[in-house]
Amino acid sequence: MNNKLLSLIKPFYVMEILEKAQELEKGGKNITHLEIGEPTYKVHELIRRHAKLSINKGKDKYSSSLGLLSLRKKIADRYKAKFGVEVSENEVILTTGSSAALILALISLIKNKDQVVLVEPYYPCYPQLIKILGGKVRVFKTHAKDGYQIDTNKLKKFINKEDKVLIINSPSNPTGVSQKDDVLSFLSTLKINIISDEIYQGLSYIHSPDTMLKYKSDAIIINGFSKFYSMTGWRLGYLIVPKNLIRGVQKLHQNMYICAPTISQNAAIGALSISDNDINKMLDGYKKKREYMISNLIDMGISLPYIPDSAFYVFADMSKFTNDSLSLSMDILESVGLGVAPGIDFGPSFKKYVRFSYSSSLKNIQIGLDKMREYIKEYT
Amino acid sequence: MNNKLLSLIKPFYVMEILEKAQELEKGGKNITHLEIGEPTYKVHELIRRHAKLSINKGKDKYSSSLGLLSLRKKIADRYKAKFGVEVSENEVILTTGSSAALILALISLIKNKDQVVLVEPYYPCYPQLIKILGGKVRVFKTHAKDGYQIDTNKLKKFINKEDKVLIINSPSNPTGVSQKDDVLSFLSTLKINIISDEIYQGLSYIHSPDTMLKYKSDAIIINGFSKFYSMTGWRLGYLIVPKNLIRGVQKLHQNMYICAPTISQNAAIGALSISDNDINKMLDGYKKKREYMISNLIDMGISLPYIPDSAFYVFADMSKFTNDSLSLSMDILESVGLGVAPGIDFGPSFKKYVRFSYSSSLKNIQIGLDKMREYIKEYT
Numbered sequence: 001m002n003n004k005l006l007s008l009i010k011p012f013y014v015m016e017i018l019e020k021a022q023e024l025e026k027g028g029k030n031i032t033h034l035e036i037g038e039p040t041y042k043v044h045e046l047i048r049r050h051a052k053l054s055i056n057k058g059k060d061k062y063s064s065s066l067g068l069l070s071l072r073k074k075i076a077d078r079y080k081a082k083f084g085v086e087v088s089e090n091e092v093i094l095t096t097g098s099s100a101a102l103i104l105a106l107i108s109l110i111k112n113k114d115q116v117v118l119v120e121p122y123y124p125c126y127p128q129l130i131k132i133l134g135g136k137v138r139v140f141k142t143h144a145k146d147g148y149q150i151d152t153n154k155l156k157k158f159i160n161k162e163d164k165v166l167i168i169n170s171p172s173n174p175t176g177v178s179q180k181d182d183v184l185s186f187l188s189t190l191k192i193n194i195i196s197d198e199i200y201q202g203l204s205y206i207h208s209p210d211t212m213l214k215y216k217s218d219a220i221i222i223n224g225f226s227k228f229y230s231m232t233g234w235r236l237g238y239l240i241v242p243k244n245l246i247r248g249v250q251k252l253h254q255n256m257y258i259c260a261p262t263i264s265q266n267a268a269i270g271a272l273s274i275s276d277n278d279i280n281k282m283l284d285g286y287k288k289k290r291e292y293m294i295s296n297l298i299d300m301g302i303s304l305p306y307i308p309d310s311a312f313y314v315f316a317d318m319s320k321f322t323n324d325s326l327s328l329s330m331d332i333l334e335s336v337g338l339g340v341a342p343g344i345d346f347g348p349s350f351k352k353y354v355r356f357s358y359s360s361s362l363k364n365i366q367i368g369l370d371k372m373r374e375y376i377k378e379y380t
Numbered sequence: 381m382n383n384k385l386l387s388l389i390k391p392f393y394v395m396e397i398l399e400k401a402q403e404l405e406k407g408g409k410n411i412t413h414l415e416i417g418e419p420t421y422k423v424h425e426l427i428r429r430h431a432k433l434s435i436n437k438g439k440d441k442y443s444s445s446l447g448l449l450s451l452r453k454k455i456a457d458r459y460k461a462k463f464g465v466e467v468s469e470n471e472v473i474l475t476t477g478s479s480a481a482l483i484l485a486l487i488s489l490i491k492n493k494d495q496v497v498l499v500e501p502y503y504p505c506y507p508q509l510i511k512i513l514g515g516k517v518r519v520f521k522t523h524a525k526d527g528y529q530i531d532t533n534k535l536k537k538f539i540n541k542e543d544k545v546l547i548i549n550s551p552s553n554p555t556g557v558s559q560k561d562d563v564l565s566f567l568s569t570l571k572i573n574i575i576s577d578e579i580y581q582g583l584s585y586i587h588s589p590d591t592m593l594k595y596k597s598d599a600i601i602i603n604g605f606s607k608f609y610s611m612t613g614w615r616l617g618y619l620i621v622p623k624n625l626i627r628g629v630q631k632l633h634q635n636m637y638i639c640a641p642t643i644s645q646n647a648a649i650g651a652l653s654i655s656d657n658d659i660n661k662m663l664d665g666y667k668k669k670r671e672y673m674i675s676n677l678i679d680m681g682i683s684l685p686y687i688p689d690s691a692f693y694v695f696a697d698m699s700k701f702t703n704d705s706l707s708l709s710m711d712i713l714e715s716v717g718l719g720v721a722p723g724i725d726f727g728p729s730f731k732k733y734v735r736f737s738y739s740s741s742l743k744n745i746q747i748g749l750d751k752m753r754e755y756i757k758e759y760t
Contacts, residue, residue, distance in 0.1 A: 001488065001573075002628075004491065005491060010631070043438070048435050055428050055432060061612050097638060099638055100476075107382065107512060108386060109381060110382060111384065129635055134492060233439075233440045233639070234440060235637075235640075235641045244381070245381065250391075251508075257479055259613070261476075261644065262613030263643065
């Protein structure tokens, strides 16, 4: 048994909240979930229709390891049309969720004991995956007072020769912040491989969506259909890799995954046919929910010294109420039946923080924030 | 770039055959595929119905990382009912194909430079995955003259203290052979972790299906829905792990995969409700195809000094015709338009062998074997 590794891998602390929530729900308690980073609305009719057609026609066997060519071409065309970057369908590799994309990118870039730089606060899986793959994690901090923008001068000094990869996640989970274009542009000047996790791309409510590819043509891009199209359980992501990595990543993919789920690939062709009108309606919904959440949190005295402009998260400093947001999260759950994600999941510097998600319905968010108001009033 | 690893990973040689076949097909040539290890029949109506219901009802979000409890319970019950072994639903973990199950099993058991023993001929991904995960491959040979049964005395002498894991695959790809019960029973006495890949379990035409769990309660079992239920593109497998590994594997799974595809999990509940009558019809079909293939290969002078009793493969010694079955496979493809899998994919000892698959329709198999007969008559 690989005891050392298994004990090194941390569970998500939010899972403890979820498990407790399920226990309370079984006991009859009404729980409102604002801890989950998953859009809850139903997938678009076109996605369902393409999926069912794929099932009815028996298009449910292995696809080629790179994925369906027609879908890869649509993705390449979209990057060209939206961002003016040159992407060939040969550089697009469909994967089982963006998790697989990240694993393939890391394995293709790092070997045992290589260093990988993460930007804190970070998606909880990043450090765990790096550890699983034998790499070393180095953490570069960002701060609410800087709007969670990367301080480029500090980063330049921070990075050393042993650092092989920098992972950026813009828009970010948990902050809901996109890095500014001059930051992305600066990152392209660093002598380091960049994996750009763009899974929340398109969920931008103030600035236009962006891609690292615009600034660095050999960045490895990670994206997928889970967040923007609400297709979480469909497990479909993709990689865009520079030409010199295609063959290597393909060999890894063949051996590790065979191919991405075929029905999901066909469904994704439907997703990319959704009209701009329907997409804009969805984005308008997120804008409303975002404004509602921000104004209500501020109104109840939770300080938000930055602007969460994208994704569907608000990352709040709760040091006014606690030194340990995991205990606070558990107390909020037990006291008023509201689930929130403890900041410790996103890096050790953020153990006084809490992440609120506005990925669920406006009604659910309203109920959740009413509970939060009650908690602050009655229990703090 | 992790150049060393990427260059170490071998592609499947059968992919070269497939690519050449596609090229010829584009040129208008009719190709018969007996190289593919994938059942071509349509999935059962119950699988499609459950999948579409899952889509219509919006049951398409993340499942719990271990998978849907109702499906895990059905799988545990099935092992109890079929094999009389005690399996709890807590020990069943649903994965994205059996590939993910194998990766999770390996990571949970080996660390960098640990040795893993494979039984040759082996599934081509095994050595590649071990290399990707930093392990060392040791190869134990089996032979057609022994019916590809493991020589237990030789294996006992072969295994040393540095060997951490033995992977067995019974029924086997590429031989279509199941290990006898006294072999499985003997393996349980070895002081080594056993990963038993039972993905072809149930596709047995002479003896009853079996599981390593009957002989060794702490074996890690790998299984899935791809082969028996023809659900290859649905990417759904599972692990059965001993209690002491559940938590570790769950943490790895959360971080590496989040969860198995949710619609496929719901569809699999449909698969496990298929009547015995329908299952027996499918098995009768395989029996007929197996007999047809074996008798025709022998009839055209291809020696089969062993009995392929399970899965849907026949592994044939072609040394009468070639010293290099990759060239032979390519020549068969170009001369008569028949795809077969070169033996080199399954281990260096088998470069004079070819794998024929009877996973497609009887009609396709008939056409393919007629082409093979023509090839032997006209081109050798």
